[in-house]
Amino acid sequence: MANPVLQFQILSKTPDETARFYSSLFDWKIDAGNPMGYRQISTGSKEGIQGGIWPAPPQAPNFVQLFVGVDDVKAFVKKAEGLGAKQIIPPTILPEGDEMAVLLDPQGMSFAVWRRAMK
Amino acid sequence: MPSNRIGAWAKKLGMGAEEITFYVAAESASNAVAYAQQEQLRHWTAEAASIIQEPIHLQILELSRRPNFRADCRWIAGQLNVNVDEVNIAFSRLLRLRLISAIDQNTWTDLTGIPQITDREFLGIALARVRESAFELGPKDFAK
Secondary structure (H helix, E strand, O other): OOOOEEEEEEEEOOHHHHHHHHHHHHOOEEEOOOOOOOEEEEOOOOOOOEEEEEEOOOOOOOEEEEEEEOOOHHHHHHHHHHOOOEEEEEEEEOOOOOEEEEEEOOOOOEEEEEEOOOO | OOHHHHHHHHHHOOOOHHHHHHHHHHHHHOOHHHHHHHHHHHHHHHHHHHHHHOOHHHHHHHHHOOOOOOOOHHHHHHHHOOOHHHHHHHHHHHHHOOOEEEEEOOEEEEOOOOOOOOHHHHHHHHHHHHHHHHHHHOOOOOOO
């Protein structure tokens, strides 16, 4: 199975302001109507990937994370750790059934591995 | 070396103002390792401060044990009278510190191991996890 980037995620200390800026600039649609209140971004294009905005804690910078699609989150976490990555958030099932984990790569950049829920 | 001494010596050597500014700035920025360590310390201090000052973390754990618990951050926000972003920031922190887990889409599990945990017990466990995480993750970026 290939492992494409399925989604980008903007972590922002001021998520509402970030949502307002990008929706005004690019006419992106922001929808938080889900059990996590997650601000899902729809760019309105079939090209590229869609995204989301997550609230960052006050001590963190604003930054972007990539969510990479996998078929087995635990297996990829183990593989990543074998390559020198560290777990930040362990494998976690989200309220709508998606599973994800967040890792720190050996160079210090965080990324997520993500298995979409079977619908 | 104090910046005024750098400035005084540089002037005696006939350096221009822009060059002096560069050398003063370079002296402050010379220690990248110390800077990374300071950033790490700042991050983990902020994590500890949040645990100490914000009751939402223990409140989420207590809610998760209730039979009517819903793994729905909007519901949790309503129960605790906070906004959903506050729930998500606290939930992320609890996950990072291995104080909670979500192994299916309907259940969050309190990982403290203490059924009727008091505020003081929670603080002790949570701050110990902050310290462990600080050692484990090292001087890198770890906002989430």
